[in-house]
Structure formats: C-alpha cells, structure tokens
Amino acid sequence: MAKIPYKIYLSEEEMPKYWYNMKAVMKELPAPFLNPATYKPCTAEELNQVFCSELVEQELNSSDRYIEIPEEIRNFYKMFRPSPLVRAYCLEKMLDTPAEIYYKFEGTNTSGSHKLNSAAAQVYYAKKQGLTNLTTETGAGQWGTALAMACAYYQIALTVYMVKVSAEQKPYRKAVIETYGGRVIPSPSDTTEIGRKILRENPNTGGSLGCAISEAIEVAMKTENSRYVLGSVLDHVLLHQSIIGQETKTACEKYEIQPDMIIGCAGGGSNFGGLIAPFMADKIEGKNKIEIIAVEPASCPSLTRGKFAYDFGDTGKTTPLMKMYTLGSGFIPSPNHAGGLRYHGMSPIISKLYQDGYLEARAVEQTKVFEAAIAFARCEGTLPAPESAHALKVAMDEAIKCKETGEKKTILFGLTGTGYFDLSAYMSYNNGSMTDYIPTDEDLEKGFATLPQVK
Amino acid sequence: MAKIPYKIYLSEEEMPKYWYNMKAVMKELPAPFLNPATYKPCTAEELNQVFCSELVEQELNSSDRYIEIPEEIRNFYKMFRPSPLVRAYCLEKMLDTPAEIYYKFEGTNTSGSHKLNSAAAQVYYAKKQGLTNLTTETGAGQWGTALAMACAYYQIALTVYMVKVSAEQKPYRKAVIETYGGRVIPSPSDTTEIGRKILRENPNTGGSLGCAISEAIEVAMKTENSRYVLGSVLDHVLLHQSIIGQETKTACEKYEIQPDMIIGCAGGGSNFGGLIAPFMADKIEGKNKIEIIAVEPASCPSLTRGKFAYDFGDTGKTTPLMKMYTLGSGFIPSPNHAGGLRYHGMSPIISKLYQDGYLEARAVEQTKVFEAAIAFARCEGTLPAPESAHALKVAMDEAIKCKETGEKKTILFGLTGTGYFDLSAYMSYNNGSMTDYIPTDEDLEKGFATLPQVK
Numbered sequence: 031m032a033k034i035p036y037k038i039y040l041s042e043e044e045m046p047k048y049w050y051n052m053k054a055v056m057k058e059l060p061a062p063f064l065n066p067a068t069y070k071p072c073t074a075e076e077l078n079q080v081f082c083s084e085l086v087e088q089e090l091n092s093s094d095r096y097i098e099i100p101e102e103i104r105n106f107y108k109m110f111r112p113s114p115l116v117r118a119y120c121l122e123k124m125l126d127t128p129a130e131i132y133y134k135f136e137g138t139n140t141s142g143s144h145k146l147n148s149a150a151a152q153v154y155y156a157k158k159q160g161l162t163n164l165t166t167e168t169g170a171g172q173w174g175t176a177l178a179m180a181c182a183y184y185q186i187a188l189t190v191y192m193v194k195v196s197a198e199q200k201p202y203r204k205a206v207i208e209t210y211g212g213r214v215i216p217s218p219s220d221t222t223e224i225g226r227k228i229l230r231e232n233p234n235t236g237g238s239l240g241c242a243i244s245e246a247i248e249v250a251m252k253t254e255n256s257r258y259v260l261g262s263v264l265d266h267v268l269l270h271q272s273i274i275g276q277e278t279k280t281a282c283e284k285y286e287i288q289p290d291m292i293i294g295c296a297g298g299g300s301n302f303g304g305l306i307a308p309f310m311a312d313k314i315e316g317k318n319k320i321e322i323i324a325v326e327p328a329s330c331p332s333l334t335r336g337k338f339a340y341d342f343g344d345t346g347k348t349t350p351l352m353k354m355y356t357l358g359s360g361f362i363p364s365p366n367h368a369g370g371l372r373y374h375g376m377s378p379i380i381s382k383l384y385q386d387g388y389l390e391a392r393a394v395e396q397t398k399v400f401e402a403a404i405a406f407a408r409c410e411g412t413l414p415a416p417e418s419a420h421a422l423k424v425a426m427d428e429a430i431k432c433k434e435t436g437e438k439k440t441i442l443f444g445l446t447g448t449g450y451f452d453l454s455a456y457m458s459y460n461n462g463s464m465t466d467y468i469p470t471d472e473d474l475e476k477g478f479a480t481l482p483q484v485k
Numbered sequence: 486m487a488k489i490p491y492k493i494y495l496s497e498e499e500m501p502k503y504w505y506n507m508k509a510v511m512k513e514l515p516a517p518f519l520n521p522a523t524y525k526p527c528t529a530e531e532l533n534q535v536f537c538s539e540l541v542e543q544e545l546n547s548s549d550r551y552i553e554i555p556e557e558i559r560n561f562y563k564m565f566r567p568s569p570l571v572r573a574y575c576l577e578k579m580l581d582t583p584a585e586i587y588y589k590f591e592g593t594n595t596s597g598s599h600k601l602n603s604a605a606a607q608v609y610y611a612k613k614q615g616l617t618n619l620t621t622e623t624g625a626g627q628w629g630t631a632l633a634m635a636c637a638y639y640q641i642a643l644t645v646y647m648v649k650v651s652a653e654q655k656p657y658r659k660a661v662i663e664t665y666g667g668r669v670i671p672s673p674s675d676t677t678e679i680g681r682k683i684l685r686e687n688p689n690t691g692g693s694l695g696c697a698i699s700e701a702i703e704v705a706m707k708t709e710n711s712r713y714v715l716g717s718v719l720d721h722v723l724l725h726q727s728i729i730g731q732e733t734k735t736a737c738e739k740y741e742i743q744p745d746m747i748i749g750c751a752g753g754g755s756n757f758g759g760l761i762a763p764f765m766a767d768k769i770e771g772k773n774k775i776e777i778i779a780v781e782p783a784s785c786p787s788l789t790r791g792k793f794a795y796d797f798g799d800t801g802k803t804t805p806l807m808k809m810y811t812l813g814s815g816f817i818p819s820p821n822h823a824g825g826l827r828y829h830g831m832s833p834i835i836s837k838l839y840q841d842g843y844l845e846a847r848a849v850e851q852t853k854v855f856e857a858a859i860a861f862a863r864c865e866g867t868l869p870a871p872e873s874a875h876a877l878k879v880a881m882d883e884a885i886k887c888k889e890t891g892e893k894k895t896i897l898f899g900l901t902g903t904g905y906f907d908l909s910a911y912m913s914y915n916n917g918s919m920t921d922y923i924p925t926d927e928d929l930e931k932g933f934a935t936l937p938q939v940k
Binding site: 039041042110120142179202205208209211404409410456 | 663865
C-alpha cells in the first residue's frame, strides 16, 4: 500500500450515487411520530401539509437500504464535494501517539458545514414539487446559510426566521443569507400570529429557536406553494447526510483504512448519523466491531443524562411528538454555553441506536473543547467549528490513551465545519472569560417537567 | 478526453516540487532596489538586516528558473494544497456563453486566501536561520492570519502591527491571529519610537499601513533574532506564489486545457504574479500567445493610470526604493473603497512585464465587482473575496463578449480567496450604500507629488 496522502479526495466517478438508509438495517425501528392532539401515529397526509412530499416519503421509508441520489443533486454536490478525508499527520506527531487519526472535513463550502448536503437535497425536491417558497428557522445561522445557497442555486424563494438576538449578534451571518437572496426576519416578528402574540406578551424578548420554528411553520402552512424545511433531527436529513459516511467508506476501502473507532459530535444528530451510516449498518449486521461514539456538550447532555421519551421537537410545542433522548423541550442550556449543539433532543434514529447499545455517548466541557480546538488549529491549520471540536476533543483523548497503552488504533472523526463565524466564542476562551456549566439534577428535573404525558 | 470534472485536484505526487522564477526568463530584468539615502543599489548585506538571508537570496536570484521547494515546505503545503482548479459549469450556463471558464481557487484554507503560500515559505526560512521572532504589519488581516498560522506550525513568535482602525473594525480578524498565537498590537502603538512620535503628534489617529510597516521594521531591527516579513510586492513573494501557477499548469496539461486568457486581480501583485508565472515564461519564450490581464480597482489604478518610477514601498518612506507602477506612496484611496487592492504601487516584476507589453491591465469599479461577485456566489456556491471578484468581473465580461462573437475561448482566472471576513462590504452593497470612486487627474497629481526625486 502506498503512503496515505494528507488528504484523500475521491474522483467524481468515485462519488457515491446512493444515500444509505440505516433504518432498512435496524433490527428495531424508531417509534413513529405521534400527533400531539390525538397521540396517534402521524400519517403521510398530515406530514405533507408541512413538508415536501418526497421528503415525507423518505422520512417514512424504512425498507430501502439504498436511495438513489438524483443526478441533479449529484451535480450540485460536485460543486462542493467530495469533501476530503484527511490524515492528521501533524496532530499525530504533536500528540506523539501510535494511533492513526483521520477526519472527514465538511467545512470547505461557504456555508462552512455539512448542512449544505441536506439543503441541496431538500430544495431540489421542493423545486420538483413545484413549490415556490420555503421557510425555515435558524439560530447560529449555518442552516440558514446552507439553505440560502441551495435556494439561490435552484432559484426558489426563502424566508428565514432568525432568532432575534442571534440576528443582532451575528450580523454577518444574516448578511451571508441575504447575499444569497434569502429574506431574513428576526423572530419573534409581526409577520405571524404567534410572533405578534409573543411580542404582545413580551415586547423585549430576544426570541428563541422554538418561537422561530413556530413562525416558520405558520407561514409555510398559510402560504400557497410553500413548505417548511428542517436542517437536522429528522430521518430524511440523516439520510441526506449519509453522503458523508458513504464517501468516507469509499475512501477507507480505497486506501485500506480500517477504523477502530468513529467519533462525531451530536446536536440534533444529523452529521453524526450521516457519518456513521454505512459503518453502523455493517456493525448491526455483524460485519465490523467499530466503536462508535457520539459526543455532546456537558451543558446539554441529551444522550448521557436525558430521558428516552416522546417529546416535542420545538419549545413552542407545535411539532409532532418524537420518541428520542431528550432533556425536555423546556430545557434551556446555560447562556454561557458557546459551543453549539444546544438542541434539547436527539435524532430518533440515533436515540434508538443508543438505546439498543450500538453506540456510546460522551459529554465534554466546553473549555476543554476549545483547548483541543486551538491545539488542532495550530498544528493542522484549520480552525474548527466549536461543534466539530467536541468530536476532536474525544479523538485526541483516545489518541492519548493509545500513547499510554501502546495501542495502534485507527481513529476517525467528523470535522463538520469551520469556526470563522464563531470567533466571539474563541475570543471568550482566549481572554479567559469562558466558563463551564454542568446542569445539576435539579436543573434537569425542570426540563423533564416539560415532557408531555403521552398515554 | 474524458469530461472535465467540476473540480480538478492534483494528487500529492503530481504537486509541483519547484517554484518558477520568472526573472530567469525575462528579457530585461526589473531595476534594482535603491538605498533611499544614497540612490545606490541595495546590497544583500543591507537587505539581510531586515529580511531573512535565504529570502534575500531568492529576492536577488535572477538566474535559476526553477527553485526547489524544500520538503518541509511541501509537507506544509500538503495540509492545504493542492488547491482545486474548478470548471465553472454553472457560471457558463448562467451566462449562456460558448466560452469555457476555469478558476484556480485559493480560498480553502483558514487564512482564506493565497497568502499562506508565501507565509509557509517565509517562516520556514526564518526558523531554519535560527530566528525566534518575526514582525509584520496587516491591514485587512489576511496576511496576518496566514503568517500566524505558519508561525504556529513552525513554533516561532509573531508580532503583528495591525492598523488600529482595522483592529477595531475587524475584531474577528484580530481574534483569529491571536487564536493561532500571534501577538496583535494596534498601530500606532507606544511600543516603538515611530509609534510614540505619531501618537504625540496625532493622539486620535486610526493608523495607516505605512505606519504599521514602520513599527514592524523598527521592532525587527531592534530585537535579537528577529526579522520583518512582507506578504506581497517583493520578488521572493511572487516566487512562492508561483505554486499557484505551477499547479494550474500541471492540471491544464493533464486535462488538455489550453487557456486563451488568464486573468488575475492585482494589488501588490503576488497572487497575479504567482498565477501567471509558468504561462508568462512560456509566452516570453514564444511558446504561447495567452492574453494575460491584470485587474485593479478603478479607485486605485496603479497600472492603468500610475507612473513607472522609483518609489517607496510604504507611506512612511522607510523602505528601499523600487521601480514600479505607482500612484505615489502618498496616494490614499477613497475611504469608500471596500474592495481591497488598495496598495499604491505594484510588484516590480509585474510592473516591468507590463511596461514591456507582456500583459494588459484593466480597472473596474467596485459596484460592478460586487454585482459580479454575488451573481457568481449564487450560481457557483462560493462567496468570493472582493479582491478576487475583480478578476471574476473581467472573466465574466470576456465570457459575455464570447457570447456576442460566438468565440469558444478558454478563460482562466484566479479566485484568490473567500469573502467571509468581508461581509460588511457585501452589506453596504446589498443595502445600496456602496458608491464608486474614480480619482480625478488632480487627485492623482497629489499622489505623484509624493514620488521621490531620484537622481
């Protein structure tokens, strides 16, 4: 075998033509969505009112292992994919470890993250269905940016409800979305009933993701030829993100790389689910024994300290109920938390796989995460997104363990994006003002108290 | 020939092992640097006091066509190179042009531009010489970031004098440099004699690049084991940037792409000089007839309206005199100018080639540049740096001309970087507040009046 290059790029011909649907392989499926009014499983018709039809079909598809990626989407992917699988030679050297470290780097497109993989697909299907408008919410702005890029490419109108405090604190994220032609409305706004209601009750609120979701859904349902799109959590989003794992597996096979361990950060779970998809499927089928680790912030520990229960997807309690690991839709992470991955729940697929023992979860504190991120940036060059640095931190921990034990493990992690728009968080780490926060059991009980009582 | 992929990545084995020294091929060489006190050519000894010895040697080398890239630098390059040569299929489609359009994209590293190509080399030579400190100045911050990344990699201390108003307006650029371990001092500062003098005379000044250069040089000369490094203009910087052209030429040969036209933006001239190097050398030797076009802002038109004369490199008048196209070191572009490329002069090599008729120059207005940048972003995905969009604008103009004439030209341009840190400029375009500025002849005369009277 030739020396592994620093960066493995697949050729266009080697790019995967299929997404990988883990559900087709899972021994038990995630529980169905429930209608919160009736507690009955949601029908496709109900979901079709909010989401594009083809996405609903993908959401409910648990039989087809491979779903063909339409040529039009593959052409869009070619503009920013394949993403490189990088051998972290410099990190290995810095850590003086016998381990081999690889990372799949999703940050080379302008949205700065993996989010574009699903945006490219979702907007394609919306266009195909003849829709003319899409709505969504965005907090940090990565999803809003990715969606604006895809909407510009397919020429379809986009309205982004952006958490007001985030729109004010991150004017550049707002500017990127607008540059790609998206309309950004700070939320809560007077453009929706729910927004006006919230503003009447609390005129000075900075908004919340829950409220932004509710506004986006309201507008989608009231506007002709319009639908709502979501950037994580749902099964079809994980499906689109499986392009990450599919490319990674192809590259590993080409260069005879056999990971002992795959590590990803998990907020809503879409990048993690996408990265592990084909590897997890093989694991379920007994073809490998790869250790698979989801990393979350200690301040928002849905897998490691949450409950496996039906819950709402949003704090506004407007979505269907999903069975997942959750801290309760009323859980609010510490305002000091700067590392992203703030979602109260977790993808139902990932939750089910975790429940069934197919993966581990670890929680890490943010100052350790930023410490790892900066060490990585200085030796490997790339400034990671704080989210991505959660996976990096555990990969480094494991590589250091290998040094202690002398084991020559192959560690692969997902570097989901870049930190160019997260520099205020780096600044607070650099100037020593960043703190850690681990919720007490009492804090968590407050969140659990907001869980719905499903009969 | 197979279909050209969207992105051409060379393999590690195909990466160039040599920089291309255009001076070895030029029929006439650029005039030597002059000592401003004596008007005599600068000696290597004089230059060695300010710059690293090996860089001085490269600066003065006009005999070796190929300069080997040391293995250590090639290993650093492997972390962020090869950069892709992209076929702009979507742009071609949008413009409905028979032309084929390609761009060499240098924005995939954290510094966001080509600057890292020279930083990687300069810091390596500094380390090899046993230096422990480097100083530089930065305005917009791309060079400071690239240098901080290289200094982190080679573990050498860095002090960056950052124009005070820029440090205040671009706190995130400052934060990136600090995250990589660089020390950022807003200039003018009380850390140097020249800084203290300026502050005494004008306590509220926002600083200037000229002042920051003077402070950086003063500290380098007074500190043991320290040197000053510069990110553009000089011959050795163009040499390092020839990696861009070398990769481009290799990729073109591999896929039988024969550019009719190569277009680059030109501020100090280093990316432009690097992109064209091997193509220009062939042109000088009669092996091709490629049209080579440098694009500059209409508001800072050094090639199109400047004088070919000896001038200082900085507004503080501390550098050796260089024979170049210049607007005079006292020329100040309009404060409304948001598109970068604000340098008053131009690389002596590029100036000489222009003087000798080997290349064209065009000046473009910034609102047209941003209009092109946004059209490009929306169809090709990548948000360009405003600097890079100058080249893009002319490439688009030429592709539109091809549509009119029916010519099937092959147009290649340099997309030097991304606009993630330039969003305030995009915002001013988006909200309609951006204006154009073309200096009057009287404006230019004021700059020319600051040219030194070389006997």
